[in-house]
Amino acid sequence: MNVNTYRLALIGFGNVGQGLTQIIRDLDFSEYGAKFQVVAVCDLLKGSVYHPDGLDPAELLEAIALKGSLESIHAPYRDWDAIRTITDTNADVVVEMSYTDLKTGEPAFTHIRTALRHGKHAIMTNKGPVALHYAELKTLANQQGVELGVEGTVMSGTPSLRLGTELLSAARITKIQGIVNGTTNYILTRMEQGNTYESALSEAQSKGYAEADPTGDVEGHDAVGKVVILANLLMGASLRINDVDRTGITGLTVQDIETARVAGERWKLIGTVEKTSAGVRASVQPTRLPISHPLAGVAGATNAITYTTQLLGEVTLVGPGAGRIETGYALIGDLLAIHRKKQK
């Protein structure tokens, strides 16, 4: 079988970038007719290296493990900034994994536009630019004849977006409900098990599920970003962040959780997108679900989405919503999708 090589420029080399690199180091994709080669890595803190013939993934990971930087990597070109790494390397695919900003989408939005304008595929795990600017990016990608890969922006590598767009869309999706934030689901699960909000939160922080400032998760901002992505990708809506009714979990008390439990119900932070006669409506809200609801049993940091369809009724996908290897796999899915398109 013919094997196509795809040259990758990694913008950001945190957990996800390292997870992707680890997958590329350990696994072979030649049975799919594809080979993935990291030619450039650019990270604000860890440094920037470029080798047109490819960098060794094992050396990249070792350098980070030993020194926390890419300084020890031998490469003919180094210290290029993100824009130059995108425009001047021989990469075919730009992998955007810089930090998420749900207000401006920057700097990722500029990185992705630059990649597309230079005729390079862009794949990303960063919700910001997708929640804020999907339509514009998709139009630009189509004009340029390149692909946009966004699977990792919802449920990490669990293929929730492709399940919707490729396998369920012909069944006519009318409603989407999801547990799309693992941190809050972990906290709610621990509260059900008798912990206070404060102790559940600090446990989530110590496990690395929640950040020092947990606002983005517990007030529902992260879930809103994902709900906008689901609405715009799967229902052809053009929602903005502010169109989503948002309530976080900070108002829920141990008493609320206990009252629900006694009634055979559970509180979950549910993102909902629904087709109505007034257009697509979306919300993120703590919701009391009967124990028999397919989302009620989803415990801990696990995520899940229930698609309600005209032809199949409810179809639910349950899987990881975070993790370095798991999110790295989302990018592998995007790369293989680019590869399949190229075969046409």
Place this chain on the structure above:
Amino acid sequence: MNVNTYRLALIGFGNVGQGLTQIIRDLDFSEYGAKFQVVAVCDLLKGSVYHPDGLDPAELLEAIALKGSLESIHAPYRDWDAIRTITDTNADVVVEMSYTDLKTGEPAFTHIRTALRHGKHAIMTNKGPVALHYAELKTLANQQGVELGVEGTVMSGTPSLRLGTELLSAARITKIQGIVNGTTNYILTRMEQGNTYESALSEAQSKGYAEADPTGDVEGHDAVGKVVILANLLMGASLRINDVDRTGITGLTVQDIETARVAGERWKLIGTVEKTSAGVRASVQPTRLPISHPLAGVAGATNAITYTTQLLGEVTLVGPGAGRIETGYALIGDLLAIHRKKQK
């Protein structure tokens, strides 16, 4: 957008054939660039009609609803048998929906081989030929340059096979566990709710979930067929029906169910396929699952499969496992897959 028309010959016109015809009557697939036209229907009991320019789906359904037969349909050709309907009509795609025989796979196996040999795509919801002869059929389809569609043989229209082959295979599936028989899951759910096996079974029969002779479901034969399909399609195994360790649910007592309940567990009939050092092993067995297992909460006639993967851990898909429209949708999925291949 260009629209390709696919001409279908329906072999069998029971629930699934009618469900597919209803979808074609009611929904338009031109946004996918495809149009589906029924040109021939051949059913042992209801009759056989062929019109090279297409039959009206509404008239077909009305004839069955009013008279239970196709006798009133105006068509230039009629009373052709299945083989002639496959070979001598202008259909591009043969849709095999005759009755299931897990011992010989006939008559479906002959129908499908005939279709493939005549250069026609074959899609099916009939487990028999797929569980017994998948490798041979796949080889023949590849030789002939046509497609084989089998999505509806497991979990009806819930896209469990395509999720595995297209979206999860690169994550390396190491184990598959599923509730793939709705009848037994319905019976077990009702037993948990305090019913005896006998009353739960007769209820399942009155709801149309179980047949008059329930052996195929309650002794696990149906689930074994599906487990063989999962093993051979998703793990590249070449298992036969007799390679699967099989135990049905008839040995389970109300007391067993109650003992599990008290321990916070549930009995489910679980089909398992696992990669081991000794090759792929498969079984169908009543299994006590902790309530936290993603399959434990799957109630009633709903089906579900958990894929354990190297890169993503566990990913679970929950959805309908039967139903005329639901199974009809499996065939729409297969048709759209043929269409996507044709675009390449």
